[in-house]
Amino acid sequence: MGGGSFVTYLNGENAMRRVVVTGLGLVTPLGAEVETAWKNLIAGKSGAGPITHFDASNQKCQIACEVKPADHEYGFDPNKRVDHKVQRQVDPFIVYGIDAAGQALEDAGLTDMTEEQRLRAGVSIGSGIGGLPGIEIESVNLHERGPGRVSPHFVHGRLINLISGQVSIKYGLMGPNHSVVTACSTGAHSIGDAARMIRDDDADVMLAGGAESTVNPLGVAGFAQARALNMSMNDRPTEASRPYDKDRDGFVMGEGAGVVVLEEYEHAKARGAKIYAEVVGYGLSGDAYHVTAPHPEGKGAENAMRMALRKAGMEPSDIDYINAHGTSTMADTIELAAAKRVFGDDLSGASMSSTKSAIGHLLGGAGAVESIFCILALRDQIVPPTLNLDNPDEGTEGVDLVPHVAKKRPVRAVLNNSFGFGGTNASLVMKAI
Amino acid sequence: MSETAERVKKIVVEHLGVEAEKVTEDASFIDDLGADSLDIVELVMAFEEEFGVEIPDDAAEKITTVKDAITYIDEHKG
Numbered sequence: 001m002g003g004g005s006f007v008t009y010l011n012g013e014n015a016m017r018r019v020v021v022t023g024l025g026l027v028t029p030l031g032a033e034v035e036t037a038w039k040n041l042i043a044g045k046s047g048a049g050p051i052t053h054f055d056a057s058n059q060k061c062q063i064a065c066e067v068k069p070a071d072h073e074y075g076f077d078p079n080k081r082v083d084h085k086v087q088r089q090v091d092p093f094i095v096y097g098i099d100a101a102g103q104a105l106e107d108a109g110l111t112d113m114t115e116e117q118r119l120r121a122g123v124s125i126g127s128g129i130g131g132l133p134g135i136e137i138e139s140v141n142l143h144e145r146g147p148g149r150v151s152p153h154f155v156h157g158r159l160i161n162l163i164s165g166q167v168s169i170k171y172g173l174m175g176p177n178h179s180v181v182t183a184c185s186t187g188a189h190s191i192g193d194a195a196r197m198i199r200d201d202d203a204d205v206m207l208a209g210g211a212e213s214t215v216n217p218l219g220v221a222g223f224a225q226a227r228a229l230n231m232s233m234n235d236r237p238t239e240a241s242r243p244y245d246k247d248r249d250g251f252v253m254g255e256g257a258g259v260v261v262l263e264e265y266e267h268a269k270a271r272g273a274k275i276y277a278e279v280v281g282y283g284l285s286g287d288a289y290h291v292t293a294p295h296p297e298g299k300g301a302e303n304a305m306r307m308a309l310r311k312a313g314m315e316p317s318d319i320d321y322i323n324a325h326g327t328s329t330m331a332d333t334i335e336l337a338a339a340k341r342v343f344g345d346d347l348s349g350a351s352m353s354s355t356k357s358a359i360g361h362l363l364g365g366a367g368a369v370e371s372i373f374c375i376l377a378l379r380d381q382i383v384p385p386t387l388n389l390d391n392p393d394e395g396t397e398g399v400d401l402v403p404h405v406a407k408k409r410p411v412r413a414v415l416n417n418s419f420g421f422g423g424t425n426a427s428l429v430m431k432a433i
Numbered sequence: 434m435s436e437t438a439e440r441v442k443k444i445v446v447e448h449l450g451v452e453a454e455k456v457t458e459d460a461s462f463i464d465d466l467g468a469d470s471l472d473i474v475e476l477v478m479a480f481e482e483e484f485g486v487e488i489p490d491d492a493a494e495k496i497t498t499v500k501d502a503i504t505y506i507d508e509h510k511g
Contacts, residue, residue: 083450084450085448085449085450085467085472088448088450148478149478151475151478152471152474152475152478153471153475
């Protein structure tokens with residue numbers, strides 16, 4: 001990028017580097033690979049249930065959307081892609097992340113890159129919280145048995161950037177090795193930042209996404225004490241995540257990972273890769289308001305959406321599907337009001353749904369998993385539903401929130417929103433190519 | 434095979450994820466079984482736990498093969 005001035009940056013040789021998606025990987029409560037999770041999502045299934053990872057009988061919240069065990073119909077088998085030794089040393093969020101990254105590389109047909117290609121291939125997979133279960137276990141261990149019993153793998157088995165580290169080691173990826181930590185915006189920021197790395201010529205290929213696994217006593221108690229989780233429907237887990245519904249009462253925690261292969265367009269074309277979508281817009285903003293509550297007028301959300309559209313060079317009417325942040329909290333209608341200001345009262349005909357109604361809130365994984373659902377909506381021309389939307393709240397009139405059942409419709413371009421604690425917002429725009 | 438040897442081998446198989454046949458008495462943790470220095474720290478901790486012995490750092494540094502571990506444990510367990 002000769003010169004390095006701002007003008008060169010905009011108009012120089014790299015201005016035309018376009019970024020496309022050529023591989024997908026998912027580990028979710030509705031399936032541990034892409035097609036199964038998507039099929040179950042479109043079928044209107046819920047991944048919620050009573051917590052089984054630990055005895056939650058003394059918790060205020062006793063439900064979650066857990067990744068299912070290997071013997072389940074759509075469970076996750078860690079032995080497929082993660083070495084036994086690694087599994088023993090690291091927290092589950094890293095195991096999910098490595099597997100999803102492997103799926104994405106396999107899907108893209110990039111598991112056998114030359115050394116030259118691997119020098120230009122990087123990883124940007126983040127997490128919102130990281131290895132909380134391991135931190136909890138080892139703190140108790142330290143307290144009860146002393147410092148000499150703390151695992152030598154404690155630190156690097158919990159660190160957030162160790163998905164990116166492990167994946168780079170496993171597949172020999174020597175390009176940028178990066179990791180985003182922006183709470184529940186992590187997955188979306190990871191994809192947006194990695195797309196910029198490709199555009200800026202740091203790499204030709206980037207694995208990008210997010211992972212989370214904090215369905216453990218400390219994680220559930222922490223979010224419950226912050227009054228963020230649904231605690232009123234422990235007896236009806238599949239009804240508890242109900243974005244935009246009048247009876248919504250907090251989110252249901254999910255877990256899992258989503259990873260995409262991002263690739264420079266000419267690079268993908270030259271090798272005849274299957275291209276799912278192009279990443280055309282990325283918007284970021286801060287609420288500058290409160291640590292957990294969104295700005296009451298959704299200013300930050302609005303700014304992120306507007307920036308993403310502007311970067312994409314698109315009009316609001318070009319977007320056909322919005323995957324909302326929509327956590328099933330009071331914030332849902334704030335996001336919707338912001339979307340209406342950007343897109344118009346009827347969202348210019350776009351459908352907007354929250355897939356958190358089905359898979360729960362994957363926190364740092366959410367933005368990546370939901371971006372993949374957006375990409376599949378583009379591919380299959382169908383938008384996933386918002387489950388449990390029995391009594392839509394005020395302010396939802398005239399908007400297609402895709403209640404209960406998936407909907408076939410033309411989908412030319414999609415926007416994904418993710419917002420996190422601290423008031424951090426990200427919006428991504430992708431379109432068919 | 435002594436009882437100590439059997440228990441040591443079981444721990445090595447579990448911790449390093451290697452096939453039981455590879456865990457011969459002459460096998461070196463690093464050269465033959467794919468361990469790194471941190472894996473050895475973890476193995477030593479597991480031996481301490483399993484056999485109720487204390488293995489100080491200077492002794493642990495000298496344990497490089499399966500046989501070294503078995504010998505140390507047999508000499509020091511109560």
